Amino acid sequence: MSGPASPASCYLLQAQGKDALGVPHTYSVVFDLGPGSFGQLWNYTDPTKLDALVLSHLHADHCSDIVSMQVHRRWHPRGALGPIPVYAPKGVKDRVRGLDGFSPRDDFSGEFQFHQLKQGRVFNVGPLEITPFASWHSVPAFAFRVKGPGKDGDAIFTYSGDSDECDTLVQAAANSDLFLSECGFTSEDEVRGIHMSGERAGRVAQNSGTKKLVLTHIQPWTDRDVARREAETTWRGELEIARPGMRFEL
Numbered sequence: 576m577s578g579p580a581s582p583a584s585c586y587l588l589q590a591q592g593k594d595a596l597g598v599p600h601t602y603s604v605v606f607d608l609g610p611g612s613f614g615q616l617w618n619y620t621d622p623t624k625l626d627a628l629v630l631s632h633l634h635a636d637h638c639s640d641i642v643s644m645q646v647h648r649r650w651h652p653r654g655a656l657g658p659i660p661v662y663a664p665k666g667v668k669d670r671v672r673g674l675d676g677f678s679p680r681d682d683f684s685g686e687f688q689f690h691q692l693k694q695g696r697v698f699n700v701g702p703l704e705i706t707p708f709a710s711w712h713s714v715p716a717f718a719f720r721v722k723g724p725g726k727d728g729d730a731i732f733t734y735s736g737d738s739d740e741c742d743t744l745v746q747a748a749a750n751s752d753l754f755l756s757e758c759g760f761t762s763e764d765e766v767r768g769i770h771m772s773g774e775r776a777g778r779v780a781q782n783s784g785t786k787k788l789v790l791t792h793i794q795p796w797t798d799r800d801v802a803r804r805e806a807e808t809t810w811r812g813e814l815e816i817a818r819p820g821m822r823f824e825l
């Protein structure tokens with residue numbers, strides 16, 4: 576959920592590349608768009624310049640601000656911005672319709688070009704090659720492994736989405752430069768198949784051989800030091816706790 580320090584899930588990934596005409600272009604992909612995040616995004620980039628939106632799953636805390644993006648694209652004072660590719664699990668159009676609540680017949684084709692995520696079906700946004708991995712959550716959900724141009728050759732970024740500990744997460748994060756992992760639970764939460772505690776996220780990181788672990792999706796009521804201490808029981812590498820506006824260069 577959103578909390579006093581942060582809107583809900585949203586991560587901006589940018590990479591330098593060239594467009595179809597060979598002109599240099601900063602490619603911008605947004606992973607998830609939880610409540611309050613679309614407005615915050617304006618502090619970091621011009622949302623008219625986004626190249627793609629990727630939704631890890633259709634829980635409201637990861638997608639509900641898509642209705643803000645829809646209004647922004649349809650009613651922009653310079654004129655409609657046209658469709659942006661949206662990569663999401665099956666059912667996204669109905670989900671947007673339900674959130675929007677305006678017209679049961681609207682297909683949003685003027686604002687969004689929907690693409691269905693499938694395990695292993697790679698897609699590209701400029702120089703970024705994005706591979707979805709089916710994760711372990713209470714609804715169909717994906718983690719993402721992204722390969723793109725880094726400071727020293729290719730860089731690998733992995734985002735867990737929402738998931739409990741599973742083999743596909745370890746594969747998604749294998750030898751990555753940065754693993755952005757959810758940590759929705761603490762060790763006091765015993766239910767399985769939804770989120771990871773710090774201990775479980777740390778173990779996925781340790782088994783994957785990633786260079787750096789960043790914990791996110793920590794509930795506002797959870798002490799960050801608890802998440803850190805739990806992760807340190809299973810992970811021995813570099814560890815950071817995500818906060819709004821944090822930036823990493825790979």
Ligand SMILES: [Zn+2]
Pocket residue numbers: 632634712737
């Ligand atoms: Zn979820």
Ligand SMILES: [Zn+2]
Pocket residue numbers: 584634636637737792
């Ligand atoms: Zn979530």
